[in-house]
Amino acid sequence: MTLPLTPVWFVALPLLLAFASPLWVRLRLLMPLLVGTPAVLLLLALALLxxxxxxPLVETIVIAPPLGIHLQLDxxxxxxxxxxSFTGLLATAFIWLGDGESYLxxxxxxIFLLLLIAGCNGMVLTGDLFNLYxxxxxxxxxxYALSALRRDAPxxxxxxxxxxxxxVAAVFFLFAVVLVYLQIGQLNLAAxxxxxxxxxxxxQILxxxxxxxxxxxxxxLFPFNFWVPDIYQGSHPVVAGLYSGFLVKAFLFVLFHLVFLLLADPGVAGAWLMGLGAATxxxxxxxxxRQDDMRRMLAYSSLGQIGLIALALGFGAEATTAGGLFHMAxxxxxxxxxxxxxxVLMRSFVSARLADLAGAGRARPLAAAFxxxxxxxxxxxxPLNGFAxxxxxxKGFAEAGVFWPVALVLLAALIEAGYYFRWIKVLYEPRADLPEARAVERWGYAPIAVAAGLIVLLGVAPFLVDDLFIEGAQALLDRGAALSAVLGAGS
Amino acid sequence: MLAFLNDPGVLHGIVVLGTLILFFIGLYGLLAKRHLLKVLIGIALMELSVYLLFIGLATSPGETAPILSDGLRSFTHMADPVPQALTLTAIVIGLAVLALGVSLAIQYHRLTGRADVASLTELKEPR
Incomplete structure (x- = not known):
């Protein structure tokens, strides 16, 4: 029997491995599989590219015709x-190699890490509204469970x-799904x-x-994001990195995918989302x-970049959309x-507060450099990738002759420079009574180094991946092609 | 006497009205109550009202269960099975989330002795 390489594995593999976890504990395979699963998924993605x-690959999982579920990989x-997959790979490699907290x-x-990967992959791939829910x-x-893993009060x-x-968010989304079904009698996104x-x-407006x-x-997105910094501060930084790394991106993608797919003219909705993005x-x-906890500061910085991505995607021009997808990555x-x-810094100094990290750059030069x-x-x-x-x-905004987002983005970059340099200054501050840093596993730096290498590589040579993001933007914006891929050419 | 209820328009109107009232009771519980369990109950009420709305509006009086048996051999006068399947799935998911929420609330209460939403203040803006 041969197993065909199809998009369903992006959901099925992490799910199957997660639910068979007692077996992996017994075979002592837990950590290799935690890192191996996203690695295999990344290889699969590269093989399908x-x-x-x-x-676009459209896979239909037929239960009993005409009932079926679509997965669409464009x-x-x-x-x-x-x-x-890549973010999952680096984060799980950090958990394994870094020899960190036992609860991770x-x-x-x-189970929760693999389910998170399966859920996000499913959200991005599915062509069915209820599956999306x-x-x-x-x-x-x-x-939720990952955030609470440490089981202390925060x-x-x-x-x-x-x-x-x-x-609450899920209830509102379910309400929308119900109304769509009652109106149209279909759940397939293309239909x-x-x-x-x-x-x-x-x-429609409701x-x-x-x-x-x-x-x-x-x-x-603003004004629905008041809860985010609390969550990022209370969760382990690796988990927060996963939220900021792909969980938010998956939801943002789903939001814009629905806007571009459902609305024949996404102009008005796009303008609203641009406004929300700019405000965010x-x-x-x-x-x-004014944040003095590193995790909280990073959470707000992450929100700022999410706003920028929403601003770029909401505009709906090919150049800004491609740039927005590139900025996502x-x-x-x-x-x-x-x-x-x-x-790494929290493990070394048991705190992420500004005052406690003063001079930390001298005890942990590598971490501070990253x-x-x-x-x-x-x-x-x-020449770093954020610049590219x-x-x-x-450039996309300027070509379209719309200049207010350009001004806002530059202003935001200026404010970013303000608070990041404050943190850098504190990290390198001379300090006599530097507390003894607790030991960290050196191998934990390896995943960080890989990501840092890519930051430099994509900054120096963005032309290596240009085409991918332009094709991605075209696929996201081209409603007709997306519909005919599922419904057939006649529609 | 209650024959007017067999009119789909009347029945659906009652369903919409009732579920919306239920939804807003849940929303009130979510926003106004401070005990963690009551807030969770508020969310559960909102979910339930959405399920009821779905099932109530997707079926009309006189439709039978979508099961082929006992002489029923065709799909006429049957309720649409999709909303029922979806609602079952959604109920299961909602139950799982509610159970997780209650268990977290209980653990939090055991650890800190507090069960008040307003007392969730370990993580907040500086100063």
């Missing part, structure tokens, strides 16, 4: 799937807060896209608002200035470096 670039969702290395963490809840539940508080706000224009106007609240909370960016960057690499560095690299990249300094993608986005 040549096919995806020719035409150039846009490929970027997200590859990003999820046991069976429960194994199920995957949204799978990734949600595993994220971790439980983070888990509880995440669960409360996440369930819904065809029928959506036939829904009465007020109902569905849109419910989806915006549901996915806006999950995608951390500015508010988050300003509030980040770049921001993931950057935040991975920063959050993993935060994990922090500086990540900070410079997030600000968008050449921000330039792409700004």
């Amino acid at each position: 040549p096919e995806v670039r020719i035409a 150039s846009a969702s490929w970027i997200l799937v590859a990003l999820i 290395r046991d069976r429960r963490a194994f 199920v995957f949204l809840e799978i990734s949600g539940v595993s994220a 971790a439980l508080e983070a888990g509880l807060k995440y669960l409360l706000i996440g369930s 819904i896209a065809e029928g959506f224009a036939g829904i009465p106007g007020p109902m 569905i849109g608002l419910l989806m915006l609240v549901g996915l806006g909370i999950k995608a951390e 960016m500015l508010v988050a960057e300003v509030v980040a200035l 770049n921001h993931t690499l950057i935040k991975l470096v920063l959050f993993l560095t935060a994990a 922090f500086v690299l990540g900070a410079l990249a997030v600000m968008g300094l050449p 993608s921000k330039l792409w986005i700004l």
